[in-house]
Every structure is written in C-alpha cells, then in structure tokens.
Amino acid sequence: SSGIQKTLFVEEFYGNEYALFKTTKSRKLEDILKENPEKEEQIMKSIMDSINTLLTKGLIYLSISHHVLNEFYDNASPEKIREMTSLLSP
Secondary structure, three states: OOHHHHHHHHHHHHOHHHHHOOOOOOOOHHHHHHHOHHHHHHHHHHHHHHHHHHHHHOOOOOHHHHHHHHHHHHHOOHHHHHHHHHHHOO
16 A cells, blocks of 8 residues: 555544544654644544554454554653553553
8 A cells, every 4th residue: 555545544543533534645643743732642542442442353463553553652651651551461
C-alpha cells in the first residue's frame, strides 16, 4: 500500500474523527499531537482501546498494530506507557 493509504489506516486507531475525516497527506502521530495538543488524551485512549480490542481478538500480531504501538510508545507519557505495558502483559 502507498504511504497515504497506510496513514489513513493507522489514523483509524486515533479515534472517530481521524477515521471519518481523511487526510490528504502522510503524517505521523507526532505531527498530529503537535498540531492538536488538546486531543492527546483522547487519541491515546483511542489507541489503547483499539489495541485492547486487537488483543482480545488475538490480532495483535498484525504489523499495523506494531506500527501503532511503536508510535504510541514514541509519543506517550510515562504513565500511559505503563498503562499500555500492563495491558500487553499476560
């Protein structure tokens, strides 16, 4: 898939706003958080909820989930990192 297609798919993890209102340029979570710092809590919660759903369904092995987790860990607060790590722990 192209860079923009991957961006569109990844952004669906960030919440309904990003799933419904598609971007026309490739961007990373870091870019979105810089442009919209007030949405950080909502986006991080949406990522955690999505990852939890993938875990429940046994789909965490998908490479797209690894990409989203990587972006999450690169941009999350230490508290959110601990929350996600405990979610991923058996």
